[in-house]
Amino acid sequence: MAARIIDGKALAARVFDQLQREMGELAARGRTPHLVPILVGDSPAGRMYVKMQQNAARQLGIDCTPVHLPETTAQEDLEAEIRKINADPSVTGIIIQLPLPGGLDGRRAQRLLTPEKDVEGMSPANLGGVVLGDESLAPTTARAAFELAKSTGVRIEGADVVIVGHSEIVGKPLSLLFLKAFGTTTVCHIATRDLAFRTRRADILCVAVGKPGLIRADMIKPGAVVIDIGINRVPKVGPDGKQSVDEKGKPEMMTVGDVDFEAAAKVAGWITPVPGGVGQMTIAMLMANVVRSAESLS
Numbered sequence: 001m002a003a004r005i006i007d008g009k010a011l012a013a014r015v016f017d018q019l020q021r022e023m024g025e026l027a028a029r030g031r032t033p034h035l036v037p038i039l040v041g042d043s044p045a046g047r048m049y050v051k052m053q054q055n056a057a058r059q060l061g062i063d064c065t066p067v068h069l070p071e072t073t074a075q076e077d078l079e080a081e082i083r084k085i086n087a088d089p090s091v092t093g094i095i096i097q098l099p100l101p102g103g104l105d106g107r108r109a110q111r112l113l114t115p116e117k118d119v120e121g122m123s124p125a126n127l128g129g130v131v132l133g134d135e136s137l138a139p140t141t142a143r144a145a146f147e148l149a150k151s152t153g154v155r156i157e158g159a160d161v162v163i164v165g166h167s168e169i170v171g172k173p174l175s176l177l178f179l180k181a182f183g184t185t186t187v188c189h190i191a192t193r194d195l196a197f198r199t200r201r202a203d204i205l206c207v208a209v210g211k212p213g214l215i216r217a218d219m220i221k222p223g224a225v226v227i228d229i230g231i232n233r234v235p236k237v238g239p240d241g242k243q244s245v246d247e248k249g250k251p252e253m254m255t256v257g258d259v260d261f262e263a264a265a266k267v268a269g270w271i272t273p274v275p276g277g278v279g280q281m282t283i284a285m286l287m288a289n290v291v292r293s294a295e296s297l298s
Contacts, residue, residue, distance in 0.1 A: 003268040008280035015284040033294035034063040041071040092294040093119035119289040142174040144281035162202035217263035230258030
């Protein structure tokens with residue numbers, strides 16, 4: 001069996017096509033969405049994600065104005081900045097890049113966000129909305145994983161869905177999205193006993209842990225849908241089994257997920273690649289939330 005690849009880039013492109021039409025409707029009402037990403041410190045991953053947001057916003061005609069605060073920013077100064085951006089009527093979407101530098105409380109910061117402008121869907125009000133079945137501003141990565149699973153056409157109602165990882169940003173909200181669709185959902189975590197026993201029962205398996213190679217082929221039910229949400233940087237190994245280096249002698253790295261992709265693809269029915277799967281759709285879901293937020297505030 002060779003798994004079919006779930007192409008996150010292609011699905012994201014279809015989402016963007018729909019958003020272009022919605023942007024035209026907003027323009028007719030004299031409204032332009034305005035996204036403000038808040039980045040504290042100089043995290044390479046944070047900078048990269050902000051750049052991805054800027055590129056996606058530019059493609060759709062969304063205004064994007066990043067706010068970059070120094071590593072030494074105090075909690076009260078960060079909160080003052082959030083309040084100022086909340087109060088700006090031109091701003092329709094805000095995202096706080098996590099994790100924040102040590103000493104800053106990310107949850108406390110997110111609680112300050114105006115729920116209608118919280119386009120990552122991580123404020124208590126928006127997470128609570130998902131519990132009640134309101135997906136209008138659902139957490140973006142969870143929504144991306146759910147949409148990718150749904151795109152396969154595999155029936156979710158009645159399916160055994162196993163989610164490995166119970167974070168607030170992915171695992172918990174993703175379980176709620178599947179529950180709303182009447183999937184029979186199991187959430188696994190670091191204290192789960194016999195993880196393989198549970199993953200082998202999954203018709204739909206979603207993994208979001210941040211541990212490369214966690215899910216082996218023998219842990220996957222033949223024909224299952226596998227959604228790999230993990231993003232890990234690992235050394236790139238050459239044909240000789242040694243780490244490869246570039247022309248400057250610098251060790252080369254590669255991006256992989258939490259699933260042993262090559263082996264899993266021989267067992268699964270459907271599988272997302274890393275990169276090219278959930279990451280692409282997460283940006284699309286973020287832009288969708290930005291547009292929804294602008295629609296609700298206009």
